[in-house]
Amino acid sequence: MGTDFHPNHPDITADMWERIDAVVTANQGVPGSVIGVLRECQEIVGYLPVELIDYISIGLNLSRSEVFGVASFYALFSLYPKGRNLVKVCMGTACYVKGIKEVISRIENHFQVKQGDTTSDRRFSLEPVRCLGACGLAPVMVVNSDTYGDVKSDKVVHILNKYE
Amino acid sequence: MNKVRTQLMLCGGTGCHANYSLKFKETLQAELQAKGLAEEIKIIETGCNGFCAVGPVMLVQPEGIFYQKLTPEIVPHLVEEHFLKGRPVKKLFYTEPASKETIPRMDQIPFFANQVFWVMRNKGVIDPEVIDEYIARDGYFGAAKALKEMTPEQIVEEVKISGLRGRGGAGFPTGLKWEFARKSPGDVKYVLCNADEGDPGAFMDRSVLEADPHAVLEGMIIAARAINAHQGYIYARTEYPLAIRRLGIAIRQAREYGLLGKDIFGTGFDFDIEIYQGAGAFVCGEETALMRSIEGKRGMPRPRPPFPAIKGLWEKPTILNNVETLASIAQIITNGGKWYASVGTEGSKGTKVFALSGDVNNIGLVEVPMGTTLRKLIFDIGGGIPNKKKFKAVQLGGPSGGCVPEQYLDTPVDYEEIAKVGAIMGSGGAIVMDHETCMVDMARFFMDFVQDESCGKCTPCREGTRRLLHILEKICEGRGEPGDIELLEELSGIIKEASLCGLGQTGPNPVLSTLRYFRDEYEAHIQEKRCPAKRCVALLKFEIDPDICTKCGACFRACPAEAIAWKKKEIARIDKAKCVKCMTCFDKCKFDAIS
Structure with missing residues (x-):
C-alpha cells in the first residue's frame, strides 16, 4: 500500500x-x-x-x-451519500411516452425531493436513470432491487410508502 | 436418463422477472413436486422470449402451447387441467385484440408468425445457462468450421459476401472492417463486443445476451480468427446485471469445453474473452470512447483517423462489433454468405431486430427480414395502437434518429431508405407514439438526453446541444418567440457539421426531423401558446369544458390534491389554487374535457 x-x-x-x-x-x-x-x-x-x-x-x-x-x-458513481432507499425512475423514450414525467412530478411533490436528490430524512434518493431495457413494462421504476412495471402517477405513492 | 415428457420453457428475461416469473416458477415447481410430476415435467428458464407485453410467458413443449400473463395463483388449476388431465387452459391463451379470438399455439400468434428468427433463433428454445443446449442447436459449428477448414482470408470473404452491416447503428460493412484489421500489421490485436446498449428504447442486445450468450462468444471467436487476435473484451452495460451474469456463466462453460483459452479445437489457436462493465455513460457506445473506457479513463472520443482497425485499444489494431452483428456471424459461416444475402434488399441484407415499444399493443422484440415495411412492423406484428387511438409517428434510432410520420409508413426497413425519410436504422429501437404525444416535448426530451450525455470534449456538442435544449424548454414553457424555429435549424446545422463524434453529429436529428414533419406543432406552441397534444403543462389551462364534461366524476376520484369539486349529476370544477398540475385528471378523463 x-x-x-x-x-x-x-x-x-x-x-x-x-x-x-x-x-x-x-x-x-x-x-x-x-x-x-x-x-x-x-x-x-x-x-x-x-x-x-x-x-x-x-x-x-x-x-x-x-x-x-x-x-x-460516469453516472454510476456518486460523490454524495444516498438515501436508505434508492428510487430509480427510467427516463428511456418508451417510459417517457408512457408518462414517467407525471410519475416523477408526483414523487417530487409528495416526498419533497428533487430529481437527483435525497429527502432530508435520507429515506429516498430519487434518481432518473437511462433506459433500463425493460420497455415492455413502461413506465418502469426500480426501488432498491425491486422492479415495478406500468407505474402510474396515482399508484406510485402507495408503492413507495412500503419502504421506510 | 429420466424420460421427460413435457418441457416448460418459462421466460426468464428482465421483463418477465419484473412481473414475478420467479415466484411463479417456485410455485409451479412445488406443485409439480406435490403431484408427483417433477420427474416427467421439467421447467427450463430461458432467455427473453421477446413478447414482453404479455409476460410472464411460458411455452409448453412439444405441443407448442403458449401461455401468457401467468400468476402463482393459477398454478394449481394449470397443473390439474393441463398436466394431469391434458386439457390446456384456455383463459391463459393469447387473445387477438381485434377479433377477441384465443390462439393456443405460439407459431399461430401473428406477433410470432410474421417474424423470421435468425439472430433470435435460440430465444426461448434453449436454457442459456447450459452450453450443451446451444451445441445441440448446431452451436459452435461455425467456429469449428472457421478454425479448422477456413483461412482468415476466407472468413473475411464469406462475411463480405453476406453483406452484413454493423447493427449498432451506423451500418458499416462488417467484412470490410475485419479486412482492415486483418491487414493491419501487429502481433497483438483485440476483438471487442459492444454491449453498451445505450439508446433509450432499444433492448435487443440485452435480450440476445440473456437468451443466447454463446452465439455472441462464437461470433467473437470467428472474428478473432479472422484478424488473428488472442484477447477479446465484452463491454457490457452495468444496468444489465442478468445479461452480465449469463455471459459470465457462458464464458466459464466455453473455457471448460476448450472453446476458449489455449489451443481451441486443437488448432493451436488461442483466444480468451473478458467482460468489462461500463459505468453509465452513453457516449461510451462510440468506439473510440469505449476503448478509452476499457483503458480506465474518462470515456471521451478522439478524432479518427487513425481508425481503431489501425490503432484501437491500447493503441493496437482492434475491431469493435455490436452484439447483434456478432450473433449473426456463426450462421453466416455455417450456412455461407450467399444464404445470408438471399434475404433483404439491395443494400441491406439479412434480418434486423427491432425493440417495439411505446403506444403499441404488442410490445417486445421483433425480428424481420430487411425490406419489411414499417407498417407491417407496427400494425401486423405490433398489433397497432392500443385504446383505439391514432398513430402519430414512430421514432427510430433513438437520440441520433428521427420520427417517421404516417405518410412514410410504407418505407421498407433498409439503411438508405430510412435515412431518406430523415430517421436512421440505428440500433433498432422503434418507439411508437399516438396522437397524444407532443412532438416538441419529444424533441426536448431527446435534447435533454444528448446534452446530458455529451462528454464535454468538443464545444459544438457541449454548448450547442445545451442551447438547443434551452430554446426547446422555452418553447414548451410558453415563452417561445418568433425566430426560434430558424435559430433551432441554424444551430442544428452547425452542431452536425462541427462536432467531433457521432453523438454530436447526429444529436440534433430529433429536432430536425420533428421540425420537418410537425412544424405546425412548434408554431402552435410559439404563436398560439397552445400544445395541441396537451402534454406541455405550462401551456395548459387546467379547466374543464362544461359542454364536454359528462359529469362522471372520474377526475374527482383520481385527483390526489383534492382540487376537483364534483357532486353526482354535476359538472366537475378544478380549484386552481389547490391544483398541483400533476396531469392525473387528463389521463383519467375519457372524454378529453380538460384543457
Missing part, C-alpha cells in the same frame, strides 16, 4: 477499510483497473467520499485528478 493509515471518515468503518484495502491491493499495477476499483469501493461504502478517492489514487499510484476525473464522469 502507498499509505498505511486510513483517513478518518464517519461513513467508513474499520471493516470497510479492510475490504477497500483488499480491492486496491488486488488491482495495483493492473492497467485500466480504476473503474472496477471505484465500483467495488462504492459497493462497500455506498458512495465515494473525496477522502476515499484520494486514498484509492495513492493506492493505485495514479494522480488524484485522474481518479476524480473518472469518478465524476
Whole structure:
C-alpha cells in the first residue's frame, strides 16, 4: 500500500477499510483497473467520499485528478451519500411516452425531493436513470432491487410508502 | 436418463422477472413436486422470449402451447387441467385484440408468425445457462468450421459476401472492417463486443445476451480468427446485471469445453474473452470512447483517423462489433454468405431486430427480414395502437434518429431508405407514439438526453446541444418567440457539421426531423401558446369544458390534491389554487374535457 493509515471518515468503518484495502491491493499495477476499483469501493461504502478517492489514487499510484476525473464522469458513481432507499425512475423514450414525467412530478411533490436528490430524512434518493431495457413494462421504476412495471402517477405513492 | 415428457420453457428475461416469473416458477415447481410430476415435467428458464407485453410467458413443449400473463395463483388449476388431465387452459391463451379470438399455439400468434428468427433463433428454445443446449442447436459449428477448414482470408470473404452491416447503428460493412484489421500489421490485436446498449428504447442486445450468450462468444471467436487476435473484451452495460451474469456463466462453460483459452479445437489457436462493465455513460457506445473506457479513463472520443482497425485499444489494431452483428456471424459461416444475402434488399441484407415499444399493443422484440415495411412492423406484428387511438409517428434510432410520420409508413426497413425519410436504422429501437404525444416535448426530451450525455470534449456538442435544449424548454414553457424555429435549424446545422463524434453529429436529428414533419406543432406552441397534444403543462389551462364534461366524476376520484369539486349529476370544477398540475385528471378523463 502507498499509505498505511486510513483517513478518518464517519461513513467508513474499520471493516470497510479492510475490504477497500483488499480491492486496491488486488488491482495495483493492473492497467485500466480504476473503474472496477471505484465500483467495488462504492459497493462497500455506498458512495465515494473525496477522502476515499484520494486514498484509492495513492493506492493505485495514479494522480488524484485522474481518479476524480473518472469518478465524476460516469453516472454510476456518486460523490454524495444516498438515501436508505434508492428510487430509480427510467427516463428511456418508451417510459417517457408512457408518462414517467407525471410519475416523477408526483414523487417530487409528495416526498419533497428533487430529481437527483435525497429527502432530508435520507429515506429516498430519487434518481432518473437511462433506459433500463425493460420497455415492455413502461413506465418502469426500480426501488432498491425491486422492479415495478406500468407505474402510474396515482399508484406510485402507495408503492413507495412500503419502504421506510 | 429420466424420460421427460413435457418441457416448460418459462421466460426468464428482465421483463418477465419484473412481473414475478420467479415466484411463479417456485410455485409451479412445488406443485409439480406435490403431484408427483417433477420427474416427467421439467421447467427450463430461458432467455427473453421477446413478447414482453404479455409476460410472464411460458411455452409448453412439444405441443407448442403458449401461455401468457401467468400468476402463482393459477398454478394449481394449470397443473390439474393441463398436466394431469391434458386439457390446456384456455383463459391463459393469447387473445387477438381485434377479433377477441384465443390462439393456443405460439407459431399461430401473428406477433410470432410474421417474424423470421435468425439472430433470435435460440430465444426461448434453449436454457442459456447450459452450453450443451446451444451445441445441440448446431452451436459452435461455425467456429469449428472457421478454425479448422477456413483461412482468415476466407472468413473475411464469406462475411463480405453476406453483406452484413454493423447493427449498432451506423451500418458499416462488417467484412470490410475485419479486412482492415486483418491487414493491419501487429502481433497483438483485440476483438471487442459492444454491449453498451445505450439508446433509450432499444433492448435487443440485452435480450440476445440473456437468451443466447454463446452465439455472441462464437461470433467473437470467428472474428478473432479472422484478424488473428488472442484477447477479446465484452463491454457490457452495468444496468444489465442478468445479461452480465449469463455471459459470465457462458464464458466459464466455453473455457471448460476448450472453446476458449489455449489451443481451441486443437488448432493451436488461442483466444480468451473478458467482460468489462461500463459505468453509465452513453457516449461510451462510440468506439473510440469505449476503448478509452476499457483503458480506465474518462470515456471521451478522439478524432479518427487513425481508425481503431489501425490503432484501437491500447493503441493496437482492434475491431469493435455490436452484439447483434456478432450473433449473426456463426450462421453466416455455417450456412455461407450467399444464404445470408438471399434475404433483404439491395443494400441491406439479412434480418434486423427491432425493440417495439411505446403506444403499441404488442410490445417486445421483433425480428424481420430487411425490406419489411414499417407498417407491417407496427400494425401486423405490433398489433397497432392500443385504446383505439391514432398513430402519430414512430421514432427510430433513438437520440441520433428521427420520427417517421404516417405518410412514410410504407418505407421498407433498409439503411438508405430510412435515412431518406430523415430517421436512421440505428440500433433498432422503434418507439411508437399516438396522437397524444407532443412532438416538441419529444424533441426536448431527446435534447435533454444528448446534452446530458455529451462528454464535454468538443464545444459544438457541449454548448450547442445545451442551447438547443434551452430554446426547446422555452418553447414548451410558453415563452417561445418568433425566430426560434430558424435559430433551432441554424444551430442544428452547425452542431452536425462541427462536432467531433457521432453523438454530436447526429444529436440534433430529433429536432430536425420533428421540425420537418410537425412544424405546425412548434408554431402552435410559439404563436398560439397552445400544445395541441396537451402534454406541455405550462401551456395548459387546467379547466374543464362544461359542454364536454359528462359529469362522471372520474377526475374527482383520481385527483390526489383534492382540487376537483364534483357532486353526482354535476359538472366537475378544478380549484386552481389547490391544483398541483400533476396531469392525473387528463389521463383519467375519457372524454378529453380538460384543457
